[in-house]
Amino acid sequence: MSWIYLDNNATTKMASEVLDAMLPFLQESYGNASSVQHRIGREANQAVALAREQIAQKLHVKESEIFFNSGATEGINTVLRGIAHAYARKGKHIITCQTEHKAVLSTCAQLERTGVEITYLPVNKTGEIALQMLRDSIRPDTILVCIMAANNESGIIHPISAIAEICQEKDVLFFCDATQLVGKQEIDLQRIPIDILTFSAHKFHGPTGVGVLYVRRKRKPIQIPPLISGGQQENGFRGGTLNVAPIVGCGKALIMTNLHPEIEQYRDELEKQIKLQIPEIMIHGEHAQRLSNTSFIAFRHIKAAEIMTALPHIALSSGSACTSGLLDPSHVLKAMAVSDDDAFASVRFSLSKFTTKAEVEETINDLAKAVSRLRSSSPAWQLFKDGLIS
The missing domain is CATH 3.40.640.10 (Type I PLP-dependent aspartate aminotransferase-like (Major domain))
Known part of the structure; x- marks a missing residue:
């Protein structure tokens, strides 16, 4: 791996x-x-x-x-x-x-x-x-x-x-x-x-x-x-x-520094495949003008910390490196009217010119498996499936 x-x-x-x-x-x-x-x-x-x-x-x-x-x-x-x-x-x-x-x-x-x-x-x-x-x-x-x-x-x-x-x-x-x-x-x-x-x-x-x-x-x-x-x-x-x-x-x-159009292409493919393979996700600021390398995604009804623990071979983040030790939800997402639950479920993906297509494909595959596995044992996910929470 x-x-x-x-x-x-x-x-x-x-x-x-x-x-x-x-x-x-x-x-x-x-x-x-x-x-x-x-x-x-x-x-x-x-x-x-x-x-x-x-x-x-x-x-x-x-x-x-x-x-x-x-x-x-x-x-x-x-x-x-x-x-x-x-x-x-x-x-x-x-x-x-x-x-x-x-x-x-x-x-x-x-x-x-x-x-x-x-x-x-x-x-x-x-x-x-x-x-x-x-x-x-x-x-x-x-x-x-x-x-x-x-x-x-x-x-x-x-x-x-x-x-x-x-x-x-x-x-x-x-x-x-x-x-x-x-x-x-x-x-x-x-x-x-x-x-x-x-x-x-x-x-x-x-x-x-x-x-x-x-x-x-x-x-x-x-x-x-x-x-x-x-x-x-x-x-x-x-x-x-x-x-x-x-x-x-x-x-x-x-x-x-030069423009690297493949970075945005890889980011877009990452988001496209996550949408197709993982239900109940939210891409923060999806329709706003964004950096070509950045995607901040909420995987509803599980914790971002659980996702990152399940993927130890992938360096990800739940927000700013300067606030990663805090127990509070992201102040950025709170200002964007994101709920605490969805804020705590959000993972940031940020690519660079050294990111390869193969790495993006492996991330999508491993992420989909990890989210499915985590949700299968999540009481909140079960409550959502039963229609008891939104």
Whole structure:
């Protein structure tokens, strides 16, 4: 029985080309990128500069607008805390969404305790926000709109171009967590006027522990004080010794990202066969615009944990990796008006360019057998068959 990895929204396998690009800066050119007085320090510095150039070209922005950090969670904390502090005189109102990543929701909850007012936009049953509600929620004291590009659990893609235009029209900063979208779709920040954007390399076959924060250069500069103080690294925006090898890996991984239409084909075939072979399933956000690699499915009247235990050779998830240890149902599904029972029965499948057709076929076959076996011994399933529960 082969090992199958379908948890790519949590993290991805590092590409061999990325590892090859990183190794010299772990073993040979291991200098501190700020130590430009000697050769290996200059080599490290030049490698960081190249990675910055690669990322800027991919996003269609200036190199001076790209800053490296430890990942999107740090980027989120830097922006939310920094903007709340720097723009306190203008206002203390931030708009976000109920289905944001926990890094956003937890930080917003902490800001609320300091007097910042947060508006949490609801979503409909397919996980989409109402643009008119966003427009109506913006007030004179609104300092930031924070809405992700694509949801890590459901795969729902938000209309970031339209959101950016509304924010531009209202003269409010737009901060976008694009962690799940970068590497899966092209993002041209010359065409989409997002002010601030963050993402992590390990979502597109790069290394863990490195991320990017993009801050648009405007006539009136965006004020974000550093979250981590130290030296003058990243032009004083983020102190600390630059993590050269992962930064190199981040740049290499991003320039290698291409569209892979077979991923969506495999995802669609997975959903089609599950519909045909397994009764009483629900594909969350099925008819909304979704990431091409993501499918979040409820297998009614059994637990997702039971399914994953029955399939130890397949890496699956019941939602966000950052909340997998919690006993509560997915906050994303709850916001989409999914019942607790169906939320606890939901399994996320997330594919990558390394996913093969044979792996998808094996997953469908093994999943159908596991669900049938689990339901045969499920009291809830028996009650459903007897018409005693819906």
